[in-house]
Amino acid sequence: MLEVKRIRKNRDFVIKSLEKRGIKDVETKVDEVIKLDDDRKTLQTESDEILSNINKASKKIGDLFKSGKGNEAESLKGEVADLKQKVGFYEEKLKETEEALEANLLEIPNVPHESVPAGVTEEDNEITEDWNGPLPQLGDEAKPHWELIEKYDLVDFNLGVKIAGSGFPVYKGKGAVLQRALIRYFLDEATKAGCLEIIPPYLVNAATARGTGQLPDKEGQMYHVTKDDLYLIPTAEVPVTNIFRGDIVNADELPYKLTAYTPCFRREAGSYGADVKGLNRVHQFDKVEMVVIAKPEDSYNILDWMVEHVRNLLKNLGLPFRILRLCGGDLGFTSALTFDFEVYSAAQKKWLEVSSVSNFETYQSNRMKIRYKNESGKSELVHTLNGSVLALARIVASLLENNQTESGIEIPSVLKPYTGFERITL
Template sequence: MLQTAFIRENKEQVIKALAKRHIDATATVTRIIELDEKRRSTQVELDTVLAESNLLSKDIGAMMKSGEKAKAEILKAKTVQLRDRSKELSLISEEVAAELQQELYTLPNLPADIVPEGNSAEENLSVFEAGEIPKLHEGAMPHWELVKKYDIIDFELGTKIAGAGFPVYKGKGAKLQRALINYFLDKNTEAGYKEMQVPHVVNEASGYGTGQLPDKEGQMYHIGIDDLYLIPTAEVPVTNIFRDTIIAEAELPVLCTAYTPCFRREAGSYGAHVRGLNRLHQFDKVEIVRVEHPDNSYKALDGMVEHVKGILDELKLPYRILRLCGGDMGFTAALTYDFEVFSTAQDRWLEISSVSNFETFQANRLKLRFRDKDGKNQLAHTLNGSSLALPRVLAGILENYQTADGIVIPEVLRPYTGFDIIN
């Protein structure tokens, strides 16, 4: 969430920056400033009323002691009026503050200066590409056909149990899935990330803290009777560990990793491009989260990108990195890099990771601060990335490693699977 003081002092800069997202924020920014002015003027009046009431109370006490009861009664009547006015002003202040908060929740983060112009995925900037695209044998198949052939993932059975988008992993398919999870976690912990096991549901405050609410409310599964949400990513519970927290500067950076299933309604997602593992309602993902000093967050972001590159290099999958344009970037991000694996059988790129710097946007919502060397509390920067999301990584392995004799397991995963081919 953007800070009110920053918006008030940099109105034109905020409007111009959000225009890079193809958002005309003029009306919202103007309304925020108006509400903030009303809130502050109301508070000034309330403070004046309370101060006057306190002075009168002292005068009343002195008059009662000196026997001037008639004068005291006149002042008592005035204090009643002041008390009624203070209640009225307090109510106005609460209502204005609530409306101001809701307006602030509607504004996305400001894009970093290097975020490219653009309004759609087609306008994202490719900044890196690596790996050789394999030449597949005649008769090569997309993964949704391969998994049937080798009986390792059953989409129809998942539909029977829960509905479309909830696959059942079987045999070597399940073991390959578990191998990827363990491999990703091991790579992350070796890089200094502390492994966490977190709840798979969160409360409303957690959803607002990391920015999924109210922006992504329609995409989250809501458990109405308990007013809880199934997590769309481990980023939500892991980052909320630090909600309402003050961290000593010497403790920064804080690095965490977690494996969780993720749940997303993906409303409106239809067509051939979302077949099989390409888009699911439930999927597994390993996440990395960092809490950083503002001076170091972009260096940390570069380090996260290099970390994910190292994993994909070991898996020997062809991939590219995109710097997302303003119109395609997530609500909370200041800068995002997407990783995509090339699916040779589908002849298309599949997104398998997003790595983002949120600067102070989440920290302001979370009240996540650090105490600097001078003893002052400042907002930290938060970052997160997929390291990695499993479905499309798995799809890339199945399709790019397929041979006429079966699906070869990447060498780095064989200690985890215990087998080197699915046939």
């Protein structure tokens, strides 16, 4: 969440920046935070003053008893009792005000980076890099991936429905091998780039989900195990970033670069038609994620490095892609700047999102209290970043569609050492 001191110091800038997101009543929300913070400070001062008076009176009571002035001491004890009752009232009001302040801060999204274009829908996103060659033309005989999957028996959607429900595909045979090959390739490339591989839990508690912004913003999209009050992760970003929650990290070791493969679980209910056919949108999918913890002055150079990493992956896979800088209205709640990667699905003749690379600046680290000591020894919040490197379901869909031939589906050369076969055939 945003730091109160940042809101107070840059009120007009924060309001103007948040208006890029198309949020209503931004000024009211910001001013309510400032008012609650003023109330908090006043209550804290009054509470501290009463506590100081209690401490002084308690010391005096001891001195009076030692001096044989018991009556005066007893009288003062009565005053102390009244003060303790009064401070209890102020402490309760302080707690209520702090909770209201945090609740209001949780409702305010991150301030967009200055480069984020204004806009409210995905049509307002800015294309920063587009495929500069002709898009694949497969002809009238080209099949969408869900028909290829059925033809080559790669994924069983009906079996997934039987076992779990719609949106839970069962990969099998060469479909499973291709999925595993992609996971291994993406992990190998991330570790070559200097990332430490992590295998995190696939379920997290509410504090962990709140730390990265899934709660309360995306609660409806998450699967909740109510008996244990745990959530299935929507991305490895959630558990991996929380590794550092509450820590003062070693400045000399920054940046921390981590990567993890996990299955991801998202409800994403309410969509119908071709957009959700086959692997276009599923409730469980595999993804390799990259998470970076960095000093503020380094984070945007690291964001560029992460974008370049994803760019190289897609080039190596031979997939046509484009990069979008998300507008304010399409920007994630916790992000300051996000670049989306889309690959071209030749059979569907559409672009499919396969990666988001984001800088959250201090928004997540303020929630999780991840800090480091700067050169003057003062604690500062780190910047957190993450990116999909990559999301598997739509990558598989695009690979199948773009690489289909009359004799089968060709495997990209970088994946052949992982699959052990060069094409998928009948």
